[in-house]
Amino acid sequence: MRATAAEKGKEGTQTGALVLLCLASWAVPGAGDLWQGRFSKGLVFIVALPLMYAIGLGIQGRLFPLFPIDPADPLVALAALADLGIGALYFIAGALGYGTGDVRAVTYEYGNAFLIVAGLLNMLVVIDAYDVALGRK
Amino acid sequence: MQSHFVLLVLFAFFVSLIFAVIAKDGVKEQLRLGGLLFAGFVGSAIVLGWLMYPLPL
Numbered sequence: 686m687r688a689t690a691a692e693k694g695k696e697g698t699q700t701g702a703l704v705l706l707c708l709a710s711w712a713v714p715g716a717g718d719l720w721q722g723r724f725s726k727g728l729v730f731i732v733a734l735p736l737m738y739a740i741g742l743g744i745q746g747r748l749f750p751l752f753p754i755d756p757a758d759p760l761v762a763l764a765a766l767a768d769l770g771i772g773a774l775y776f777i778a779g780a781l782g783y784g785t786g787d788v789r790a791v792t793y794e795y796g797n798a799f800l801i802v803a804g805l806l807n808m809l810v811v812i813d814a815y816d817v818a819l820g821r822k
Numbered sequence: 823m824q825s826h827f828v829l830l831v832l833f834a835f836f837v838s839l840i841f842a843v844i845a846k847d848g849v850k851e852q853l854r855l856g857g858l859l860f861a862g863f864v865g866s867a868i869v870l871g872w873l874m875y876p877l878p879l
Binding site: 734 | 823824826829832833836837839840843844
């Protein structure tokens with residue numbers, strides 16, 4: 686009985702650590718890999734993903750707002766979710782006034798593609814860190 | 823920076839880099855997969871671009 690309680694406590698701690706790992710990995714690209722001691726991978730992610738995001742902002746991409754969700758335009762909500770995938774940078778860029786987007790710019794759509802894909806790639810990085818933590822990789 | 827081709831190459835570079843680093847652990851394997859993905863992205867974009875050239879008919 687005591688062993689079961691100890692195991693449950695250990696499981697709870699592990700789940701808490703996993704949630705924290707995933708949150709850190711989402712908030713700062715590559716943080717999950719750095720946490721797990723995979724420094725070269727973490728460094729690539731922490732440099733490449735924010736750089737990709739910055740290029741997207743620099744070429745007039747738009748950061749789509751998550752709210753209000755317009756049922757008539759569900760793709761905007763999906764784009765906002767993808768943008769949000771990059772973590773803290775989404776909020777920092779928004780607070781600094783970046784990501785307003787200029788629909789007249791030649792590079793507007795490219796900018797959106799950079800922002801959306803950088804966010805989605807960071808989600809993949811989070812899933813990868815989660816898999817490594819569980820010993821699946 | 824307004825060249826669509828340069829932006830395409832940059833985009834392909836970043837996506838290939840992240841995919842290769844996620845999928846493989848060794849540097850040689852990462853370089854091989856990353857190079858293949860990058861060539862595939864850029865090559866297919868050029869081929870598709872030329873295929874769409876006559877459109878709309």
